[in-house]
Amino acid sequence: MLEVDAREPASELQIAEVESALGFQLPEAYRSWLKATNGAEVPQDTPVPGTEGNGLFSEFEPVERLPMVRAYEGSDVIPRDYVAVNIGDGGAVAIKVRGDDIGSVWWADFDQAELLGIADGSSQEIMRRLADNWDEFLALDFED
Numbered sequence: 001m002l003e004v005d006a007r008e009p010a011s012e013l014q015i016a017e018v019e020s021a022l023g024f025q026l027p028e029a030y031r032s033w034l035k036a037t038n039g040a041e042v043p044q045d046t047p048v049p050g051t052e053g054n055g056l057f058s059e060f061e062p063v064e065r066l067p068m069v070r071a072y073e074g075s076d077v078i079p080r081d082y083v084a085v086n087i088g089d090g091g092a093v094a095i096k097v098r099g100d101d102i103g104s105v106w107w108a109d110f111d112q113a114e115l116l117g118i119a120d121g122s123s124q125e126i127m128r129r130l131a132d133n134w135d136e137f138l139a140l141d142f143e144d
Contacts, residue, residue: 001138001139001140001141001142002042002046002138002139002140002142003042003043004037004040004041004042004060004138005040005041005042006036006037006038006040007037007038007039007040007041007062008038009034009035009036009037009038010034010035010037010038010062010063010064011035012035014038014063014064015031015034015035015063018063018064018066018067021067022066022067022070022083024083024097024098025097026083026095026097027095027096027097027102027103027133027134028103029103029133029134029135030085030095030103030134033134033135033138034063037060038062038063039059039060039061039062039063039065039085040059040060041058041059042057042058042059042060042142043058044058045057045058045089046058046142047142047143048088048091048093048107048130048142049130049140049141049142050107050128050130051090051091051107051109051128054090054091054109054111055088055089055090055091055107055109056088056089056090057086057087057088057089057093058088059086060085060086060093061085061086066083066084066085069083069084069085069086069087069092070083070084072084072087074087074092074110075087075092075108076120076121076122077108077110077113077118077121077122077123077126078092078094078108078122078126078127079122079123079124079127080098080122081096081097081098081099082094082095082096082097082106082108082127083095083097084108090109090110090111091107091108091109091110091111091112091126092107092108092110093105093106093107093108093130093137094106094107094108094127095134103132103133103134104129104131104132104133105129105130105131105132105133105134105136105137106127106128106129106130107127107128107130108126108127109126109127109128110126112125112126113126
């Protein structure tokens with residue numbers, strides 16, 4: 001289970017304003033987590049499970065920074081059906097927000113995008129499924 005250092009909780013108004021700016025509603029499990037934590041810091045260089053050490057991160061962005069993360073130049077390779085909730089070393093943790101399987105959690109592998117020569121546009125090929133939902137993701141073994 002992931003240890004997090006929570007921030008001040010996000011309000012329903014903050015979340016709704018960000019959802020309006022993004023143009024979609026965040027999945028309920030993630031919304032609930034934001035209301036309790038508004039993102040969080042995690043131990044430095046926490047490994048993303050299932051990435052064989054190619055994915056590390058140190059925080060989950062607060063809700064008000066999600067639009068900036070979405071606009072981040074490196075996140076252009078993430079399909080628009082996902083929203084990145086952090087930018088880590090080698091990629092980003094992202095949640096599916098459109099289409100089938102809304103709420104599932106994925107690793108967007110920026111290194112894979114580079115290997116595939118994907119510089120312009122997005123690709124599902126760089127997405128690696130981590131969990132069915134946010135709560136399941138937080139319960140993964142982050143010690144690997």
